Amino acid sequence: MFDYISGKLVRCSLDSVTLEASGIGYRIMIAPNCQSQLPPTTSPLLLYVSFVIREFSQSLYGFQHEADRDLFETLLNVSGIGPKLALSIIGHMPSDTLQKTLFNKDITALCKIPGIGKKTAERLLLELKGVSICTVNSSQEYKEAVPSLVHDAVSALVNLGVTQINAYNAVSKTYSSLNEPKDLELLVTASLRNM
Template sequence: MPSGDGAPPGAHPSRVRLGGGAVIGSLRGTVLDRSAAGEALVEVGGVGYRVTVAPGTLAGLGDVGAPVFFWVHHHVRDDAVTLYGFTARPERDCFEALIGAHGVGPALALAILSVHTPMTLRRCLLDGDLDALTLVPGVGKKTAARLLIELKSRLDLPELDLVAFEGGADGASARSELRAALAGLGYEPDEVGAVLRRLPADGEVEPMLREALKLLAVER
């Protein structure tokens, strides 16, 4: 991995010192190249850094020579050292929370963030939305149910009143059915999300649907 030690003042990647080692926290430079495999080559002070990014991030990069800034997660394993780049700090923070969950590696974490922004992922957790998580390639119902339970303790939700998921997969499935039923009746996603936060974390679909419709009728 290039160190960038020969770069002029002000061109160094941002670093955090941990245990005497240099951990790259951000990169500011120019786009030197990019590949369809999801890798951008960023030149900083004459040194090229290979940065793995999500497909949407790769598509949003400028042409060769364009300026670029990434918040970076420096991932170190016994057999590889990889830089993962994000255009916004909340994306990097969310990525790091995801890879801390059991069974979630960097590839799956990137896949999740390719489908959901950090905010929509938080909404999925808040609403117990299994169906939204299964939109991610490689995530089935069982994996989604496990992620709902595990990620709620890893993702910081200061602005949201996170409901408990003690109801497990059955409770989450009931809420997903309720969400689909309300959407089918023509309610907007924001309306559905707001009313779900006012309902119990689990329960039977029909009574919850009746209660949701009462609440929505009052709101409208």
């Protein structure tokens, strides 16, 4: 429904901000570590938002980076993970660290996040197995580890409106199934078919 909200920062608390845009004040929930990264009150601010509808509430969740919002929405697809726990995960572990933790099946590290016990950590490992949650394009480590053809194909899919995470997952799956193709057009079209 909403992609982002841009406006003036009116109020800031530990778990939410109020953004005024076109005379309307939007209360937007934020991750625990986000408050320290926000500009002073009355400054302009743009937050990428996710609109979550529950049985008795409708809430906006805001992120300074689009990739964090995509990660939030990916985490919501895990059974037993609600918006508050997804925010807690994002607030306590950067996405690249979370990706490594899941890859290494490090339940102990996941259990250090407030609200996550052993069963929830195991469920995260199971349901996010093989899913890339890194903020692709933003880390130097990603650019060095991934062939430029994959990077170009991900960029092409993002330009077509696919989220970064979905684009990366589709391209990396297709790239390995086609035995490292050399043609960008082939990789992009095959990746679109695999989505």
